[in-house]
Every structure is written in structure tokens, then in C-alpha cells.
Amino acid sequence: MIIPVRCFTCGKVIGGVYEEFLRRVQMGEKPNEVMDALGIDRYCCRRIFLTHVELVDEIAPYG
Amino acid sequence: MRGLDTSIRVVHMKIEIQEMTHNKGRIVFLDADPSIVNAIRRTMISDVPKMAIEKIEYHLGAIMDEGGKEFESVSPLFDEMIAHRLGLLPVPTDLDVFVFRSKCVCNGEGCPNCTIMYSLNKKGPCTVYSGDLEPLGDAKFKIKDDLVPIVKLNENQAILAYATAELSTGKDHAKYSPVCGVGHRYSAKISIDSAKCDHDARCIAVCPKDVFSKEGKKIVVAHPERCNLCMACVESCELNCVKVQEDPQRIVFRYETDGSLSAKDLLMRSLKILEEKFTGFSEQISALQE
Ligand SMILES: [Zn+2]
Ligand SMILES: [Zn+2]
Numbered sequence: 001m002i003i004p005v006r007c008f009t010c011g012k013v014i015g016g017v018y019e020e021f022l023r024r025v026q027m028g029e030k031p032n033e034v035m036d037a038l039g040i041d042r043y044c045c046r047r048i049f050l051t052h053v054e055l056v057d058e059i060a061p062y063g
Numbered sequence: 064m065r066g067l068d069t070s071i072r073v074v075h076m077k078i079e080i081q082e083m084t085h086n087k088g089r090i091v092f093l094d095a096d097p098s099i100v101n102a103i104r105r106t107m108i109s110d111v112p113k114m115a116i117e118k119i120e121y122h123l124g125a126i127m128d129e130g131g132k133e134f135e136s137v138s139p140l141f142d143e144m145i146a147h148r149l150g151l152l153p154v155p156t157d158l159d160v161f162v163f164r165s166k167c168v169c170n171g172e173g174c175p176n177c178t179i180m181y182s183l184n185k186k187g188p189c190t191v192y193s194g195d196l197e198p199l200g201d202a203k204f205k206i207k208d209d210l211v212p213i214v215k216l217n218e219n220q221a222i223l224a225y226a227t228a229e230l231s232t233g234k235d236h237a238k239y240s241p242v243c244g245v246g247h248r249y250s251a252k253i254s255i256d257s258a259k260c261d262h263d264a265r266c267i268a269v270c271p272k273d274v275f276s277k278e279g280k281k282i283v284v285a286h287p288e289r290c291n292l293c294m295a296c297v298e299s300c301e302l303n304c305v306k307v308q309e310d311p312q313r314i315v316f317r318y319e320t321d322g323s324l325s326a327k328d329l330l331m332r333s334l335k336i337l338e339e340k341f342t343g344f345s346e347q348i349s350a351l352q353e
Contacts, residue, residue, distance in 0.1 A: 002140065005151040005211055006321075011243035013153055013321050015211035016193070042244055060139040060217040 002056040009044035021049055081288070088326040091250065092314040100247045100314050106333040109233040113241040113323045114154040114161060114179060117231075119146045122223035126186070134186050134221035138214045145214050145222070150238045152193050153207045153322040154179060154228045158332060164229045179204045179228040187216030196226065207322035241324045250313035251290035255282055256304040266296035266305050288315075 003018040017038045024034045035046055076095035082088060092100050121142055126134040138145065160176070167177035180199040185191045194209025216222065233240030253274065255266075264282060267275045271293065276285040296305045320329050 002214065003212060005148050007243070011237065011240065011321065012319065013151075013208050013211065013243075016208035017210070019210065019212065056139050056215050060215055060220075062139075 001059075002054065003052055004048060007042075007045040007048055010042055012040075012042070012045050014040060014045050014048060018049065018052070083326055085325050086320045086322055088316075088318050088330060090316045090330075092247075092316060094312055095314055097247070097314060100316050102337060103316070103330075103333055104245050104247060104318075106337050107242040107245055107318060107329060108240055110336050111241050111324070111329060111332050112156075112158065112163070112230050112232045113239055114156040114228045114230055115236070115238040115323075116149045116152065116154065116181070116226045116228045118227040118229075119149060120225045126221040126223050128186055128221075134219055136223065137220055138216055138222055140214050145224075148213050149183075149196070149226055150236075152196075152211060155204055155207055156230070156241070156323045158324070158328070161230045163231070173227065173229075175200065177229060181226040181228070183222060183224045183226065185216065185222050187220040188218050190215050191222060241320050241329055243319050243321055245318035247314050247316040248292070249309035249311055250315050251287055251292050252308040252310045253284045253287050253290060253296075254306045255284060256306070257281060259302050259304040261302060265299040269295045269299040271295065 003015050005015040006012060007014050017040065021031075021034050021038060021040075025031050031050065035049060040046055040049060076099070077093040079091040079093060080088070081091060119142075121136065123136050126136055128134065140148075162177055164173065164177040165171050167174060169177065171177075181196040181204075182199060183191070183196050185195050191213040192209060193206040193211035193213060195213075196206055198204040214222070231239040255275075260282060262280050262282060264275075264277060267277065267282065272286070272289040272291060274284060274286050274290045275282055275296070277283070290307065292307060292309065294307060297307055299305075318326070318329070320326050324332070
């Protein structure tokens with residue numbers, strides 16, 4: 001839906017760096033290197049970034 | 064209290080602070096019992112209070128902008144979901160200033176000693192970020208991370224809401240827990256039997272944390288502190304020359320805060336809370352013995 005504010009498992013606030021992560025990956029950087037640079041160290045937080053599907057734009061017209 | 068051994072075991076532990084940045088800490092406890100380190104961990108998770116948004120009042124119905132354009136107070140997410148997302152945001156907390164709302168001089172009505180008020184006013188099309196929450200009063204209470212997306216708004220959609228943050232502990236709700244990713248483990252004792260080693264460097268290739276490095280032909284343990292005891296090196300070495308052991312004398316304790324408190328403040332506060340608890344406990348015991 002929309003990127004979670006916090007990691008489900010450890011509680012780290014991860015929502016704030018997601019847009020930068022997306023931008024940098026779309027520019028051609030490797031996702032793992034971008035996550036390292038953004039301080040997303042644990043695999044619980046990393047799986048949220050890697051598996052997230054942004055659907056909020058699809059349902060926005062039906063709000 | 065006959066039969067109860069009330070003698071106190073004195074633990075002479077030492078503390079080595081390896082890292083202490085604004086929101087991250089890494090401490091090594093030398094000659095400490097894991098139960099002591101775990102007590103600090105549990106206090107950090109559930110007993111150190113922090114501020115978080117608890118109540119949100121939405122403006123429902125039409126919202127007008129300055130030019131007289133009308134917006135609907137709807138968004139792609141349910142109001143409950145937006146409220147939940149706002150609650151999870153890290154609110155800057157000064158524990159010397161704020162008190163629990165129920166124990167405040169205002170009798171729970173809400174005053175600057177126990178609550179922080181925010182307003183949120185945004186009109187679509189746009190993304191609403193945590194930075195759009197405006198504190199009513201002091202600007203130092205602005206949300207720590209101002210780029211967290213809260214909700215997206217479409218054409219003719221708007222949000223107008225007032226949020227109230229208050230103090231509580233992690234026991235009440237996980238959003239009041241100031242710490243994330245807190246844990247402890249034994250430090251690793253790694254040794255390489257150079258007499259048996261064939262210098263093939265399989266352990267260097269297989270180690271995910273780059274613990275080993277090569278000095279000329281010899282393989283050395285360059286960064287034992289990085290080891291997370293995954294034992295990949297031990298399994299890769301057919302000659303059994305790598306040995307990884309846990310060192311019960313050294314406990315590595317790592318934690319991170321969500322930004323509402325600094326790592327140092329959090330540690331000091333958790334120690335203070337523990338001390339108060341033990342003092343209270345020993346007073347109760349001495350009352351029993353009389
Ligand atoms: Zn995580
Ligand atoms: Zn008050």
C-alpha cells in the first residue's frame with residue numbers, strides 16, 4: 001500500500017529514506033549498496049524495502 | 064525471612080563504550096552476568112518513557128483554501144490508518160520537562176508539561192510528509208524525521224487534523240518504546256592454528272563480516288569484534304585450523320534509538336529507572352524482615 005513508517009520487526013523508522021532509496025535505485029545504483037549507505041543494516045528492515053509494492057497511487061482515485 | 068540468603072554478590076564489571084553516536088550505541092560489558100545486561104535491555108524496551116502522538120482530531124466535511132476552492136476531507140487511507148502512522152513517528156522528548164499526563168498538575172487535561180500539540184493541514188494533489196506536522200508552540204518539537212510519507216492526496220482531497228502527543232512507556236504501546244534493534248551477545252574469541260593452515264584463504268572468502276585478512280601469506284584475525292558467530296569459517300575449513308568460541312567474559316550490547324531520545328540519554332535513563340526499582344525492592348524486603 002504505502003511504505004510502513006517503521007520496520008515491523010525491529011521498530012526502526014524506515015519510511016523517511018524510502019523515497020531516496022527508490023530514486024537512487026532507479027538511477028541505476030545497486031539496492032544493497034543504497035541500503036548500506038542509508039543505514040538500513042538489519043535484514044528485517046531490508047526485506048521491507050526490497051519487497052514493498054507501492055499501491056497507494058492505484059487506489060487514490062477511489063478515496 | 065528465615066532460610067533466605069540475603070547476602071549480596073558483588074559484581075565488579077567494567078564497561079567499554081565502543082560506539083556512542085546520537086542514535087546508536089555499542090557497549091562491551093566485561094565480567095558481567097548476561098542477566099544484568101538483559102535487565103538493561105528490558106528496561107530500555109519497556110520502561111523508559113517517550114512522547115508519541117496519541118490522539119488525532121480530524122476536520123470532516125468540506126475544506127476551503129484561500130482562493131475559495133473546495134476540497135473533500137478524504138484520502139486513499141482510512142483515518143484510523145493515518146492515525147496509526149502518525150502515532151509511530153518519533154516525537155522529540157525531553158524527559159526532564161515532560162511528565163505523564165495522568166500525574167501532571169493539570170489533572171490530565173493537557174498542558175505544556177505533559178502534551179505537545181500538532182496541526183496538519185495539506186491540500187492535494189501531494190504527498191503528506193511527517194515534516195508537514197506543525198508543532199503548536201516551540202519549533203524544537205518538530206518530528207525528527209521529516210521525510211516519512213504519511214499519506215498521498217489526490218486532486219480535490221485534503222487533510223486537516225490536530226494531533227496530541229503524550230508521554231507513556233513501551234508497556235502501554237510499542238510506539239512509546241524509544242529503542243529499536245536492541246540486543247546482546249557474547250563476544251567472539253577467534254584463533255587460527257597457523258601450523259595446520261594451508262593458506263588457501265577459504266575462511267576469508269566465506270566470512271560475511273570480513274573478520275579475516277591476509278598478511279603476506281599468513282591469515283590473521285584482523286577484526287574479531289565484527290564476528291557474529293555465524294561459524295561459516297569453521298565449516299569452510301577442512302583442516303580444522305579456525306576456532307571460534309564465545310567469550311562469556313565479554314558481552315557486546317548494541318542498541319539504536321528511534322531518534323526521540325539520544326543514545327546516551329536513553330542509557331542513563333534506563334540505569335536510573337533500574338536503580339529506582341532495586342531501591343524500592345530492597346526497601347520492601349527490609350520492611351518484611353522487621
Ligand atoms: Zn528492522
Ligand atoms: Zn499537564
